[in-house]
Amino acid sequence: MRSSPALALLVGLTPLAACQSQTAQVAQPIPIVAELPAVPPLPPGPERDASWMKLAPKAALDPALARATVDFATREPVGTLVETAERRLYLVQPGGKAMRYPVSVGRVLHGPAGPRSTASSNGRTGTRPRT
DSSP, X not given: OOOOHHHHHHHHHHHHHTTOOXXXXXXXXXXXXXXXXXXXXXXXXXXXXXXXXXXSOOOOOOGXXXXXXXXXXXXXXXXXXXXXXXXXXXXXXXXXXXXXXXXXXXXXXXXXXXXOOOSSOSSOOSOEEOO
């Protein structure tokens, strides 16, 4: 095997590197302390969003379409959503009250017909399009 001159030089200078008596002086890093700005806690709900809501465009809202708390006598447990034919959902709340939400529905002609049960699903449903 032939030795190259570069390899011989490297092997010859390696012991001399151990003879160096000075070490490099590295300055200690300066700690950087940045204070975070004090951020007041944001209250939940409308108070938090008031500044954003000022930027939203204003539109007249039909009172019939607004969400509202209404008297609602039912035997359904609290937390139940009740569907009615008047295109509104009622979220039952304690004390004979309910939160009324308007909903949009499609035309009956394009809706499914037949039983609508989701107790078990195997990829096939018992519904069929109306004809």
